[in-house]
Amino acid sequence: MSDQKTPRKSAFGEVKGHIDALATGFKYFVDPHRMTLDYPAEAMELPKNYRGFFRLVDEKCIGCSLCEIVCPSNAIVMMQLPVAQSPAPQAGAQAPARPGPKVKKRPVVDWGMCIFCYFCVDVCPTEAFEPSSIHDLSYFEESEYRPTFEGFLKLPESPSKNSKKVVAKLDEKNGIKYEEKGDKE
Amino acid sequence: MMTFLYFIPNSWLPLLESAFYALIFPGFVAILLLAFFIIWFERKAAARVQMRYGPLWVSKRTGGIIQLLADMIRFSFQEFIIPQGADFIPFVFLPGLLLAFSVLPTVFIPIGPDYSHIFPSNYSLLLAVAFTLVIPVYLVALGWAADNKFSFIGALREAYLLVSYEVPFILAVASAFLLYGSLDLVKIVGIQEGTLPGIILNPLAAIVYIIAVIRATGRVPYDIVEADSELVFGPYTEYSSLMFGFVMGVPYIELYSYSLLFSVLFLSGWAPVTGIGFLGGLILPGIVTFVKSVIVMCFLVFLRAVYPRYKLDKAVRAGWSWVFYLALAALLLSAVVSRVLW
Ligand code: SF4
Ligand code: SF4
Numbered sequence: 001m002s003d004q005k006t007p008r009k010s011a012f013g014e015v016k017g018h019i020d021a022l023a024t025g026f027k028y029f030v031d032p033h034r035m036t037l038d039y040p041a042e043a044m045e046l047p048k049n050y051r052g053f054f055r056l057v058d059e060k061c062i063g064c065s066l067c068e069i070v071c072p073s074n075a076i077v078m079m080q081l082p083v084a085q086s087p088a089p090q091a092g093a094q095a096p097a098r099p100g101p102k103v104k105k106r107p108v109v110d111w112g113m114c115i116f117c118y119f120c121v122d123v124c125p126t127e128a129f130e131p132s133s134i135h136d137l138s139y140f141e142e143s144e145y146r147p148t149f150e151g152f153l154k155l156p157e158s159p160s161k162n163s164k165k166v167v168a169k170l171d172e173k174n175g176i177k178y179e180e181k182g183d184k185e
Numbered sequence: 186m187m188t189f190l191y192f193i194p195n196s197w198l199p200l201l202e203s204a205f206y207a208l209i210f211p212g213f214v215a216i217l218l219l220a221f222f223i224i225w226f227e228r229k230a231a232a233r234v235q236m237r238y239g240p241l242w243v244s245k246r247t248g249g250i251i252q253l254l255a256d257m258i259r260f261s262f263q264e265f266i267i268p269q270g271a272d273f274i275p276f277v278f279l280p281g282l283l284l285a286f287s288v289l290p291t292v293f294i295p296i297g298p299d300y301s302h303i304f305p306s307n308y309s310l311l312l313a314v315a316f317t318l319v320i321p322v323y324l325v326a327l328g329w330a331a332d333n334k335f336s337f338i339g340a341l342r343e344a345y346l347l348v349s350y351e352v353p354f355i356l357a358v359a360s361a362f363l364l365y366g367s368l369d370l371v372k373i374v375g376i377q378e379g380t381l382p383g384i385i386l387n388p389l390a391a392i393v394y395i396i397a398v399i400r401a402t403g404r405v406p407y408d409i410v411e412a413d414s415e416l417v418f419g420p421y422t423e424y425s426s427l428m429f430g431f432v433m434g435v436p437y438i439e440l441y442s443y444s445l446l447f448s449v450l451f452l453s454g455w456a457p458v459t460g461i462g463f464l465g466g467l468i469l470p471g472i473v474t475f476v477k478s479v480i481v482m483c484f485l486v487f488l489r490a491v492y493p494r495y496k497l498d499k500a501v502r503a504g505w506s507w508v509f510y511l512a513l514a515a516l517l518l519s520a521v522v523s524r525v526l527w
Contacts (some may be wrong), residue, residue, distance in 0.1 A: 011507075025234050025491035032233040174238070 002064045033174045038078045043136070043160035045167045050133035051116045056107060060128035063105035067120035067129075075113035076120060077148055078105045108152050111137075113147035134158040199233035199247060202467070203304075210471055211445070213298045219479065220437045221253050227486035228252075234490035256430075263495050270332035271423065279327040280424065280431045284321060287435050290316045290442040294449055296474040298459050299466025309370045313446055320439060321347045321401070324410075327432075328420030339419030340498055343410045348401055349504030354397035356512035360390040360519035361450050364502050367526065370449050377453035384451040386522050388513035391451045395485070396508055398443040400500075404434045405483050406492035409500055412437075440482055448477035 037044065043127050046052075068076040080103045107120070121129040139145055164180065171177035206212055227238065229248065232239030242251030267276060293302060293313040306312060321343055328340020364387050365373045377383055384391040400407040403419075411419035418424075423430040448454060452478075455470030495503070 021491050022488075025487065028234040028236075029487070029490065033236050034238060035236045036238050039236075101427055168504075 007182055020025040035174065035176045037166070037178060040160060040163060041064075042164040042166045042178065044178075045165040046133040046135070048133075050135070051118045051121075051131065052135040053137065053156055054109075054118075054121060054129045054131045056152050057128050058106065058153055060126045061106055061124075061130070062126055062128075064125065065105060066123050066125065067107050070119045071114075072117060072119060072124045073113050073115050075110045075115075076107045077110065079108050080104075081106055081149060106145060106149060108149055110146045111139075113143065130155070136160055196352050206467070207292060210468065211291050211294075211475065213288065215475070216291070216438055216441055219441060219482075220434050222250075223437055223440070223479075223482050223486055224434075225250050226391045226483055227489055230483075230487050231490040257427075260430045260513070261427050265426040265428055266423075268332055268423050270412065272330040272332070275326055275330035275386065279323055279330065280428055280435070283323050283327065283435045283440065284431055285303050286316060286320050286323065287438040287442060290314075291445060294442070294445045295446070295469035296449075297455055297470035298371060298374070299461050300371055306369070308368045310358065310362065310368045310373065310450075313370070313442070314355070316441070317401070317442055317446075318351065320435075321351075322433055328406070331420070331423040334448070335416040335418070335422040335424050336420045338413070339385050339410050339416045342412075342416075343420065345501055346409060346504070349501045350508070351399040353504065353508045353512040354401070356509075356516055357390045357393040357397060357449075359513070360387060360515040361394075363516065363519040364390070364523050365475060366432040366523060368485070371456075374449055374454035374456070377460070378456050382451060382453040382456070386526075387451075387515055387518050388460070388510055389518055391447075391501070393508060393512045393515055394447060396495075398447065399485060399488065400441070400504070402443060402485070404436075406495045407500060408494055409497050411495060414494075440485060441478065444478035444481040444485070445474065447481050448474055452481070458461040 029138070042084060063078075065078050068078050083104055109120075116135075121127075121131055134156060136159055137156055166178040166180055168180050169177045191399045210215065229239040235518070240252035243255045244250050245254045247324075267273065293306065295304075295308045295309065311412065324343050325340045325347075326338040328343065331337075339476045361373070361383060363366060364383065365376045367373055367376070367480065373383075380386065399405075403410050416422065421429065424432050458468045458470045458473045
């Protein structure tokens with residue numbers, strides 16, 4: 001792209017500009033430099049700290065609501081759940097002196113509002129959110145954006161789970177080139 | 186002639202040939218297949234130049250060539266919505282008329298030397314041009330009938346451009362007439378066979394013709410009428426379902442008629458191949474003409490990959506200034522060349 005010139009403001013310059021444009025187009029038509037990722041077949045290998053969907057680890061959460069407070073887009077709702085429903089109440093070494101609370105508070109994220117800033121993941125004192133780099137999900141209906149509590153306990157399945165993982169490389173000729181992850185070493 | 190059709194009485198043969206001409210080879214079936222191909226090619230070529238893939242996932246092995254078929258199937262299951270304020274009869278029937286009138290010029294354009302017994306005419310050039318020039322009128326009417334601001338603006342733009350580019354177009358055709366001294370397209374090709382292709386005899390006329398065709402069929406850089414980023418789809422905005430498929434195909438069919446006329450007028454038509462009879466005088470030369478016009482079409486749709494869209498005022502100004510001057514120069518050149526040659 002280094003040979004870009006602005007055509008002169010004369011009849012000859014304009015004609016030359018048209019011819020140059022056509023020639024450039026023809027050059028790319030014969031020798032295409034495609035930058036498209038063939039997405040479902042191959043997907044980008046994402047960096048390690050890529051902020052994607054995350055899930056709640058119920059056992060770690062202490063219901064402190066810090067995540068709800070810190071969330072900048074109000075995507076987190078604290079749910080009140082009856083304790084009896086919780087999967088495994090810690091079989092403690094000693095029996096509690098007084099009966100525990102009847103309800104516990106647990107966060108649930110509305111993915112339609114979440115901006116994936118990960119403030120909640122960072123602020124959580126017990127690291128109760130398990131992050132992942134899954135980012136390529138879509139839903140058919142708006143209601144599916146809001147997972148139930150049970151739905152929030154497991155990570156969604158990525159559509160590009162089985163696709164070939166590639167990494168993007170800067171390339172002098174092409175702009176961007178995708179290489180298979182294997183030959184990165 | 187057609188010995189393999191021995192069971193058909195001889196008197197029927199001309200009729201059959203005409204039917205074949207109109208319905209199958211340069212006519213309807215060929216046009217449909219070509220429209221499919223050219224739309225695919227347009228998207229694919231633009232994608233290649235713009236570092237993309239274009240249609241791919243419908244039949245990946247063939248590069249998505251049946252994408253349009255898939256689109257058509259989808260269109261045919263959609264509801265055809267007629268807007269409340271629309272003028273019912275023009276809104277529903279004008280697309281059909283548009284389609285018919287965009288196919289019609291191909292009847293007058295010969296594709297082989299033995300064409301004269303299918304449609305004998307000394308004025309085939311005049312007829313072909315006359316019928317291509319009817320289309321914009323329907324387009325303006327269609328934009329008016331749809332009762333939608335985008336359709337209306339599109340129709341107005343069409344009217345503006347129509348006035349400013351029809352004159353150069355007619356001048357280009359007139360300079361072709363002046364050059365060959367005949368309105369019979371078969372004779373015109375004969376003259377070019379004897380001398381040189383028209384694009385060498387009068388390149389200016391060819392350039393003006395091409396510019397006017399780009400304008401008339403709404404290809405980039407003159408897709409001002411349809412301008413999908415400004416007016417949703419110009420005069421065709423309100424059409425849905427199969428009707429949308431129709432009106433989307435119309436510019437491509439127009440493009441075909443214009444390219445066919447171009448290859449006959451300026452690329453010496455069926456030049457290396459001549460003969461007589463149905464096969465030798467029509468089909469084989471016809472294939473040559475057809476291939477030439479397909480190449481012209483491919484070039485015209487390829488422009489999408491290179492150019493941005495002209496502004497309306499710039500396009501109108503260009504139409505009345507340098508395109509017009511070029512057309513006048515082409516006329517002059519024709520006069521000179523025809524004086525020198527004949
Ligand atoms: S990632 Fe950010 S926006 Fe999303 S729930 Fe956590 S704090 Fe809210
Ligand atoms: S997820 Fe973490 S921050 Fe949120 S309520 Fe549970 S313990 Fe507190």
